Amino acid sequence: MERLHAQERLDRIHPSIALAQKRTYTHELDEEDVLSLCDLFLTPGLHYISFSTIKEGRKTINLFIDLLKCYHTIGYIDRAGCKYNQGMNLYELFAHYEDDKALREGINQFFVEEFDYDFIWIIYPKYQVSHTLIHIFLDQLIEFNIDQKIPVVFISA
Known part of the structure:
Protein backbone atom coordinates (compact mmCIF):
# COMPACT_ATOMS: atom_id res chain seq x y z
CA MET A 1 0.00 0.00 0.00
CA GLU A 2 2.85 2.40 0.89
CA ARG A 3 4.52 1.61 -2.45
CA LEU A 4 1.28 2.49 -4.28
CA HIS A 5 1.11 5.89 -2.57
CA ALA A 6 4.76 6.55 -3.44
CA GLN A 7 4.02 5.73 -7.09
CA GLU A 8 1.05 8.13 -7.09
CA ARG A 9 3.30 10.91 -5.74
CA LEU A 10 5.86 10.14 -8.44
CA ASP A 11 3.28 10.34 -11.20
CA ARG A 12 2.23 13.78 -9.94
CA ILE A 13 5.82 15.02 -10.27
CA HIS A 14 6.21 14.05 -13.91
CA PRO A 15 4.98 11.10 -16.01
CA SER A 16 8.52 10.07 -16.96
CA ILE A 17 9.54 9.65 -13.32
CA ALA A 18 7.56 6.41 -13.40
CA LEU A 19 10.55 4.99 -15.29
CA ALA A 20 12.97 5.97 -12.53
CA GLN A 21 14.83 3.40 -10.48
CA LYS A 22 13.15 3.40 -7.08
CA ARG A 23 14.56 2.54 -3.67
CA THR A 24 13.07 2.86 -0.20
CA TYR A 25 15.09 2.95 3.02
CA THR A 26 13.22 2.99 6.32
CA HIS A 27 16.01 1.58 8.47
CA GLU A 28 19.70 2.17 9.13
CA LEU A 29 21.70 1.45 5.98
CA ASP A 30 23.52 -1.87 5.94
CA GLU A 31 26.50 -2.83 3.76
CA GLU A 32 24.30 -3.99 0.89
CA ASP A 33 22.34 -0.71 0.98
CA VAL A 34 25.55 1.32 0.88
CA LEU A 35 26.84 -0.59 -2.16
CA SER A 36 23.47 -0.24 -3.86
CA LEU A 37 23.41 3.52 -3.26
CA CYS A 38 26.99 3.89 -4.53
CA ASP A 39 25.95 2.16 -7.73
CA LEU A 40 22.86 4.35 -8.03
CA PHE A 41 24.82 7.58 -7.51
CA LEU A 42 27.25 6.57 -10.27
CA THR A 43 24.58 5.56 -12.81
CA PRO A 44 23.10 8.13 -15.23
CA GLY A 45 19.32 8.33 -15.29
CA LEU A 46 16.38 9.23 -13.08
CA HIS A 47 16.45 7.75 -9.58
CA TYR A 48 13.92 8.05 -6.76
CA ILE A 49 14.96 7.32 -3.18
CA SER A 50 12.58 7.41 -0.24
CA PHE A 51 13.95 7.71 3.30
CA SER A 52 12.18 7.68 6.65
CA THR A 53 12.60 11.48 6.83
CA ILE A 54 13.71 14.25 4.47
CA LYS A 55 16.44 15.14 6.98
CA GLU A 56 17.80 11.58 6.73
CA GLY A 57 17.70 11.83 2.93
CA ARG A 58 19.64 15.11 2.93
CA LYS A 59 22.21 13.69 5.33
CA THR A 60 22.65 10.49 3.33
CA ILE A 61 23.00 12.11 -0.08
CA ASN A 62 25.55 14.63 1.21
CA LEU A 63 27.50 11.86 2.92
CA PHE A 64 27.70 9.90 -0.34
CA ILE A 65 28.69 12.96 -2.36
CA ILE A 77 16.75 21.80 -5.65
CA ASP A 78 15.87 22.27 -1.98
CA ARG A 79 13.31 24.89 -1.06
CA ALA A 80 14.27 24.72 2.62
CA GLY A 81 17.29 26.88 1.79
CA CYS A 82 19.79 24.51 3.36
CA LYS A 83 23.37 25.16 2.30
CA TYR A 84 25.68 22.25 1.65
CA ASN A 85 29.44 22.03 1.31
CA ASP A 99 4.42 32.71 -14.10
CA ASP A 100 4.99 29.35 -15.77
CA LYS A 101 5.90 30.78 -19.18
CA ALA A 102 8.70 32.96 -17.79
CA LEU A 103 9.87 30.08 -15.59
CA ARG A 104 10.03 27.74 -18.60
CA GLU A 105 11.98 30.33 -20.61
CA GLY A 106 14.38 30.91 -17.71
CA ILE A 107 14.99 27.20 -17.20
CA ASN A 108 15.41 26.67 -20.95
CA GLN A 109 17.98 29.48 -21.12
CA PHE A 110 19.76 27.97 -18.11
CA PHE A 111 20.05 24.58 -19.81
CA VAL A 112 21.26 26.12 -23.08
CA GLU A 113 23.75 28.62 -21.68
CA GLU A 114 24.79 27.65 -18.16
CA PHE A 115 24.19 23.97 -17.40
CA ASP A 116 27.44 22.15 -16.68
CA TYR A 117 26.47 19.94 -13.74
CA ASP A 118 27.49 16.31 -13.45
CA PHE A 119 25.06 15.37 -10.65
CA ILE A 120 21.59 16.68 -9.73
CA TRP A 121 19.51 15.88 -6.67
CA ILE A 122 16.05 17.15 -5.88
CA ILE A 123 14.32 17.19 -2.50
CA TYR A 124 10.69 16.35 -3.06
CA PRO A 125 8.75 16.54 0.19
CA LYS A 126 5.09 16.20 -0.61
CA TYR A 127 4.21 19.36 1.30
CA GLN A 128 6.60 22.07 0.16
CA VAL A 129 8.42 22.15 -3.17
CA SER A 130 6.70 23.89 -6.05
CA HIS A 131 5.41 21.19 -8.33
CA THR A 132 5.56 23.61 -11.26
CA LEU A 133 9.29 24.28 -10.84
CA ILE A 134 10.12 20.58 -10.60
CA HIS A 135 7.82 19.68 -13.49
CA ILE A 136 9.25 22.31 -15.84
CA PHE A 137 12.83 21.61 -14.71
CA VAL A 152 19.31 12.80 -11.32
CA VAL A 153 18.19 11.74 -7.84
CA PHE A 154 14.84 12.57 -6.23
CA ILE A 155 14.80 12.41 -2.43
CA SER A 156 11.51 11.98 -0.57
CA ALA A 157 10.08 10.66 2.68
Missing part, protein backbone atom coordinates in the same frame (compact mmCIF):
# COMPACT_ATOMS: atom_id res chain seq x y z
CA ASP A 66 31.50 13.63 0.12
CA LEU A 67 32.61 9.99 0.14
CA LEU A 68 32.54 9.39 -3.61
CA LYS A 69 34.48 12.56 -4.47
CA CYS A 70 33.80 12.09 -8.17
CA TYR A 71 31.49 15.01 -8.91
CA HIS A 72 32.79 18.47 -9.63
CA THR A 73 29.61 20.46 -10.26
CA ILE A 74 26.60 19.42 -8.23
CA GLY A 75 23.20 21.03 -8.49
CA TYR A 76 20.25 20.50 -6.20
CA GLN A 86 29.14 20.98 -2.30
CA GLY A 87 26.67 22.16 -4.86
CA MET A 88 24.46 25.00 -5.99
CA ASN A 89 20.83 25.29 -4.91
CA LEU A 90 19.11 25.75 -8.27
CA TYR A 91 15.87 26.63 -6.49
CA GLU A 92 17.39 30.02 -5.72
CA LEU A 93 17.88 30.69 -9.44
CA PHE A 94 14.23 30.11 -10.31
CA ALA A 95 12.20 30.96 -7.19
CA HIS A 96 11.56 34.55 -8.30
CA TYR A 97 9.61 33.62 -11.46
CA GLU A 98 5.91 34.41 -11.06
CA LEU A 138 12.32 17.90 -15.39
CA ASP A 139 10.68 18.62 -18.78
CA GLN A 140 13.73 20.57 -19.88
CA LEU A 141 16.18 18.10 -18.35
CA ILE A 142 14.59 15.31 -20.39
CA GLU A 143 14.25 17.45 -23.53
CA PHE A 144 18.00 18.10 -23.48
CA ASN A 145 18.69 14.38 -22.72
CA ILE A 146 20.58 15.33 -19.58
CA ASP A 147 18.93 12.47 -17.68
CA GLN A 148 20.78 10.12 -20.07
CA LYS A 149 24.16 11.64 -19.19
CA ILE A 150 24.15 12.25 -15.43
CA PRO A 151 22.46 10.88 -12.30
